[in-house]
Amino acid sequence: MHLSMEQLVALREPGAEPGTQTARSHLDECETCRAEFDRLHQRIARLKALPSLRPTRDRWPEVRAQIGVERRARRLRRFGLVGLAAAASVAMVVGVRNLRQPHTDAVPAELSEAMARSQALEAAIDRYHPESRVLDGRTARIAQELEDRIATVDRELQMTDLMDSGRRETQELDLWRERVGLLDALVDVHLTRASTAGL
């Protein structure tokens, strides 16, 4: 009775399991099993020596783009919190101004609306968890481009603090509207990709 493959494979393991000693004694005496054991060793050596395989294309650009998307998403989330605070302060300013100026001022109301819309879109993107998705190269590039433009808008929004109040409100409204448009496009990019991929 020769050794089974289970016994031969077990003989390669370090440490003695029950039955290993008996199997080893058999191996010493049986030429057929020794030949089989040698073939097992040779097969494993050949497995280790199989030629190295290479990916068909470089995946680094996708990895880099995705890291960029995640970083910007984190920054957006941080900015989103700042945005909420800004929206609250605008609402407060509007409230104070309305106490002093009973006439309707359309700009701050529109500004608040744009900020709220921006928050809603960011929440929608958050729910999609873009950082946990693998994007194809084209989608990643478009998403990255949009997020770069959003980052530019964010920087310009920060610069509006230096403007006089009248000009600042108009400028802020334009920028927040642009931000909403860009976020809208970003949502579309992710949703299109998700529906195409059946996610």
Add this chain to the structure above:
Amino acid sequence: MLKALAMDSYLLADAKTVLAQAKAGDPAGFEALYRAFEIPVYNLCRRICRTAEDAEDVLQETFLEICRSIGQYREDGSLWGWIRSIAASKALMRLRRNKYRDTDELNDEVVAHRREDTHLRMDLEAALERLSETSRAVVWLHDVEGYTHEEIAVMMGKTPSFSKSQLARAHARLRRWLGEEVAA
């Protein structure tokens, strides 16, 4: 462990600098890690996954995970060991997700029949490819990467006995498909 440490210095001579860059979030550090470990990670993934496309996706997922969690690598073990465990775990996760049809039994019959008729011998690459995903993963992780049955069991969510029996069955099949029985 020693082998994995030797792999570190072989693949990445200036590991300390690159790790410091990567931990600081420097894209140059991430890219250096990618360039150093791309081929061994891809080989591991390709041997476990059914298709090259799957393996490339897992390669991408592995490096994304590395970039996200490089801060958690404590440098008390080999870098390749750490990267390899992420790659193996992602590749096995991909297998579970794809739930490919296991065609082992069918292949067994087909190949046995063929052998009787033609004495056709497959080469090792083709025979390995023909194993079921689970068997191939066990063979590669155990025989080539050097994982123990206990480690494989943890990664696969199975028992060490499962890993042992998969390995024995896989070798019995490889032996048959490679025509080694003729010589026996």
